[in-house]
Each structure stands twice: as C-alpha cells, then as structure tokens.
Amino acid sequence: MIELIEVRKAFNQGKHNEFWALDGINLNIEAHRVTALCGPSGSGKTTLLTLIGCLARPTSGRARFKGEDISGLPERFLTQLRRRSFGFVFQQFNLIRGLSAEENVMLPAAPSGLPQREVRAKAAMLLDRLRLAHRRTARVEWLSGGEQQRVAIARALINDPEVLIADEPTANLDTTLAREFLAILESFASEGRTVILSSHDPLVIQSAAVHRVINMRDGRIVDNQ
Amino acid sequence: MNIWIEQQRALIDFTLASLARRKARNLGLLAVYALLVFVLASVALFSHALRHEATRILADAPELILQRMVAGRHDLIPPGYLEKIGRIRGVQKMEGRLWGYYYDPVIKANYTFMVPTAGGVERGTIVIGTALERVRGLALETGISFRAYSGKLYSFVVADILPRDSELVSADLVLMHEDDFRAFFEFPAGHYTDIALSVANPQEVRNIAAKLAAALPDSRPILREEMLRTYASIFAWREGIILAILSGALLAFAILAWDKAAGLSAEEKREIGILKAIGWETGDVIRMKIWEGVLISLSAFLIGYVAAYLHVFRAGGVLFEPVLKGWAVLYPRFQLTPEIDGLAVATLFFFTVVPYTAAVLVPIWRAATTDPDAVMRS
Ligand SMILES: Nc1ncnc2c1ncn2[C@@H]1O[C@H](COP(=O)(O)OP(=O)(O)OP(=O)(O)O)[C@@H](O)[C@H]1O
Ligand SMILES: [Mg+2]
Numbered sequence: 001m002i003e004l005i006e007v008r009k010a011f012n013q014g015k016h017n018e019f020w021a022l023d024g025i026n027l028n029i030e031a032h033r034v035t036a037l038c039g040p041s042g043s044g045k046t047t048l049l050t051l052i053g054c055l056a057r058p059t060s061g062r063a064r065f066k067g068e069d070i071s072g073l074p075e076r077f078l079t080q081l082r083r084r085s086f087g088f089v090f091q092q093f094n095l096i097r098g099l100s101a102e103e104n105v106m107l108p109a110a111p112s113g114l115p116q117r118e119v120r121a122k123a124a125m126l127l128d129r130l131r132l133a134h135r136r137t138a139r140v141e142w143l144s145g146g147e148q149q150r151v152a153i154a155r156a157l158i159n160d161p162e163v164l165i166a167d168e169p170t171a172n173l174d175t176t177l178a179r180e181f182l183a184i185l186e187s188f189a190s191e192g193r194t195v196i197l198s199s200h201d202p203l204v205i206q207s208a209a210v211h212r213v214i215n216m217r218d219g220r221i222v223d224n225q
Numbered sequence: 226m227n228i229w230i231e232q233q234r235a236l237i238d239f240t241l242a243s244l245a246r247r248k249a250r251n252l253g254l255l256a257v258y259a260l261l262v263f264v265l266a267s268v269a270l271f272s273h274a275l276r277h278e279a280t281r282i283l284a285d286a287p288e289l290i291l292q293r294m295v296a297g298r299h300d301l302i303p304p305g306y307l308e309k310i311g312r313i314r315g316v317q318k319m320e321g322r323l324w325g326y327y328y329d330p331v332i333k334a335n336y337t338f339m340v341p342t343a344g345g346v347e348r349g350t351i352v353i354g355t356a357l358e359r360v361r362g363l364a365l366e367t368g369i370s371f372r373a374y375s376g377k378l379y380s381f382v383v384a385d386i387l388p389r390d391s392e393l394v395s396a397d398l399v400l401m402h403e404d405d406f407r408a409f410f411e412f413p414a415g416h417y418t419d420i421a422l423s424v425a426n427p428q429e430v431r432n433i434a435a436k437l438a439a440a441l442p443d444s445r446p447i448l449r450e451e452m453l454r455t456y457a458s459i460f461a462w463r464e465g466i467i468l469a470i471l472s473g474a475l476l477a478f479a480i481l482a483w484d485k486a487a488g489l490s491a492e493e494k495r496e497i498g499i500l501k502a503i504g505w506e507t508g509d510v511i512r513m514k515i516w517e518g519v520l521i522s523l524s525a526f527l528i529g530y531v532a533a534y535l536h537v538f539r540a541g542g543v544l545f546e547p548v549l550k551g552w553a554v555l556y557p558r559f560q561l562t563p564e565i566d567g568l569a570v571a572t573l574f575f576f577t578v579v580p581y582t583a584a585v586l587v588p589i590w591r592a593a594t595t596d597p598d599a600v601m602r603s
Contacts, residue, residue: 014276046602052599055502055596055598056598075507079501080412081599082597083503083504084504086504087413090502090600094502096243097492098243098246103238105504106235108503109235110236110238111232111235111509113228113229113231115231116234116235119235127298211281
C-alpha cells in the first residue's frame, strides 16, 4: 500500500547544522495490517511517519501511495490526500483546548463540505464506539489522558481514512489503557484499515495486535521481520 | 455550491466555538468596536438628517429676502418701501413680513413671534409650535399671557397647534394676528421686519438681487441659496468638531484592534498547526480567520449602527444635542425624520469591516504557510 524507495530526509539542508534524519529507507507497508516502527530516541521514527502521512516530503527518493507517486505532489494535493486517506493520533494528542470533545472530533471534516448534521452524527457514533458518549460536550482539557486519546482517535477516524498513523500512542498511558488502545487498533485492522505506529514500548512491540515490527537506528532500517 | 455552503457553515461553527473560548476578551473588543461605530454613525446620521431637514424647510422659504440696514444693523422696513421697489420683472410676489423674537423668562428661551403672510389667525388667539405646547403645558383653548417689552401684559388663547413634522423650525413658533403683533412689539403701522420676494426663475435671483441693491442702497438682499450654504457650513463645522474630538478615540481603537488582531499567540499558532496537520488547507485556515474578522466587525457594525439609528431618531440624539444643535434651548424632545445616506453607510461599513478583517489576516498568512509536520514535535 505504501512504498518507500531510497528515501532520505534532511533537516536544515545546506546549512552548517545539516542533519540527515532518514538515510536510505526502503520499505513496503502492507494494507490492513498493524505495523510498528521501533527504535531508540532520535532514530527517525517520527520523521518517517511524517513522510508516510504526507505531512512532509522526502528530500530525495520516492514515496508511493497505492501505486501513485506522491513525493512530487504539490502541497494542495498532499493536504487533500492527507485529509481523505490518513488519520493521525499524535503523541501529545494535539486536541484544541476550549472546544468540546465533539467539536474536536468534527474538525478534520470541516473542509470536506459534508452536511454538518451528518458529520455530527458520525462524531457521536465514533465517540459512542470509543465509550465516550457521555463526555461528548465536555471540554477536552477536562478529560483524562485516556479519554483525550480516545477523542484523538475519534478525530482521526472522522473522515474514514484508510490509514491510521499513531506516533508513540501509548507513551502517556498506563498499562491497562495501553492494552485497551491496542485492542482498538486490532479492531481497525480487522475492519480493513492500515495502522502504522511508532513506539519503544515493549508492550506494544510484543503485542499480538502488532503484525509487523520495523526496527530503526540512525535513520536506517536495521532489521525487518 | 452546497458543498461550499456546508464548508462555510463548518468554518463558522468552529470560529464561533473558538471565539466563545475567550468570551470576556472578545465581547470586550466587540463592545468597544460597536461603541465606536455607534458614535461615528450617530454623528453621520444626525448631521445628515439635520441637513436634510434644513433643506426641506428652506425649500418653502422665499427665494429672496430684503432687509433694511441702518448703521450696519438690521432695521425695520419703513412705510413706502414696498412701493419704492415697485414692479421688478421676474418677481412673482412681494410682501412685507412681520416677525420678531420674544424672550420668555419663565423657561429662559426665545420664541419666534410671527404673523403668517396668508393671515388666518384670529385676534386674541395664537397658534403655537409643539415645543411651546410641551414646555409651557399648553393645550387647545387654554390661555397664556406674555409680558411685552413695554411692560404690558397680553393674553392669548391657543387656537391651534402646529403639526410636528418639521419641528426644527416650527417648535418655537408663535403665530398671531397682525394687530396683536403690532401692539405687542409696538410696531407702527406700515413698518415690517423684512420683505419676502418670490422669484419664479432661479436663474434670475441674482439679477434681481443686484437690481434691488442698486435701487435701495440701504438694503441687503439675502438669497435662499446663501442661507442653504450657511446652514451646510454650520453643520459641517459642528460635525468637524465632533470628529476632531473622536479622532483620539479612533486612534486608540485602531491601536487596540491592531494589537488584538495582529498579535498571534503561541497557542493560536499551535492550533493552526494542528488544523493543517489534520487536513485543513492553508486556504481553509485563512477562510476561517476571515470569518472571524467579518463576524466580529460585522456584528460591531450592525449593533453600533442600529444603536445609532435608535439614538438619533428615537431618542433625539440626546448625547450630542449640545454640540450639534445648540441654537435654541427649546428642543428637549426634538425628533428628526429618519433619513439615511447610503453612501455614508457604505463608507462607514468599509472603514470598519475591511481594516479589521485585514488586520486579522496579516499574521495568519505567515502562520498558515508553515509546515504541517511541526505538529508532530510539539
Ligand atoms: N525540524 C528539525 N530540525 C532539525 N533536526 C530535526 C528536526 N526534526 C527532527 N530532527 C532530528 O532528526 C532526528 C530524528 O528525529 P525523530 O523525531 O524522527 O526521532 P524519533 O525516532 O521519533 O525519536 P523519539 O523516539 O525521541 O520521538 C533527531 O535527531 C532530531 O533531532
Ligand atoms: Mg518521535
């Protein structure tokens, strides 16, 4: 589904502090599976996720999504692709404070032009599925960490993306909540979504919910089961 | 089209929810903004309506008025003057008018006593304007006495009250019979206050005025168009005073608005980053901000303008009566006919809504064009 060929990513290219965060990545991520990127801090996991999720473009190399080359797409198309095909769960959740859980969940659908009523119904359905129906109108900063993460998941799913991307999703959760999160991921894969996450949490990497683990170090893939 | 509408609805929903988070700050801004529009619109509406009123009233005034001057001061027209003028080509009608001012010590204000040229007021009766009716508590068939400058007391019965549609000039009017007027002010028979001439062709007014001045060197012809111009300049001058006072407030507001709108907090920057990461285009972020600017400035404009309308046309412009009127003290409940100048509305709209919206947009442009991947690292 997602193919990376000789992908490299530089920060501050051409300056004295030039840094190659990714250095020759070749990777093929299959659809309908849960794939985990794993590796020490600074190994380039987050950077790789931003490339896969069309948040950034590789400095060199090719990226293909469902066979189509996306490394050269203009910003506008990348944004559209990102909105339609990818859902993000960020490490810090990145919810918008002061707004209710429901309003946060509805946000990615705003540019789509779908009727507000439909979007609201869908948000309610998702929150219900994540057992947050009773917190629908609560401001997100009043929610617990686990609840906030489930709001973030619901937000990632509002546009019905094929791919769900989660960066360090369990870093802020205790063991019980982390297990619960993995169960949710598994259900997504079984309903046909592709899940890509990064983690250095053994609980995640050893979990049966994760189908494939990719080990990274210094911007390269070291072994690849 | 439908999609576009739904998009805007979603953006507006978000904008409103987002504005509601800082209620005090945004309501405060809205209040100050609306107050500013209110004051500006009040000045504009008030002076426009006054000007309109003056024009309407002067439309009925004679084209030319002839006054006699003695030692550079307005004096009575002596007997025989009308005959001396004789017939001038182009003058339709020429008549002597009788009017004068009377200071009423009871309410400390001046009335205008006048004899209608068409007659129609019985001896011993008067027809009064609405201000007098109110201030002196008069009604039809009630009596009132005025002490003449000679010291003698004269009593009149109110026979009628003037309609209130043009209160600006008729409010302080007292119409009476010629004989009563002459007795009250001790005007000898044959004397008049001035002479009114009606001229059919407006092109001839200046010619006729020149002829009159030549024939009667001690007289001064006054043209209606000159009066109109005088009124206009008086209004403009008063309006100018108010605007000068306001310019300080305007400047203060401009600084406040710029500061509030143009300064972008770290929190807002973070939010824009999130929106971009979850699939908003730069254009969506900008559209959302345009809505924010438009919603605030448009509601401020509407609230301020409606309040100004009510202030000027329902409450009689109480707040600046002292500055804008000020030539009589008789108008406590002065009502202007609602008159709106479309161009003035458009100008005010433009200068309130556009700069604010622009100020909101400036910093957003920069923030909205940053890379979305920064969000992953916050
Ligand atoms: N905007 C940037 N400018 C310069 N260097 C950057 C930038 N973003 C990331 N880096 C560097 O790129 C390298 C890879 O970063 P990345 O965030 O992908 O690591 P990571 O594997 O996600 O680490 P962690 O487990 O700590 O989240 C790091 O050394 C980081 O310092
Ligand atoms: Mg990371």
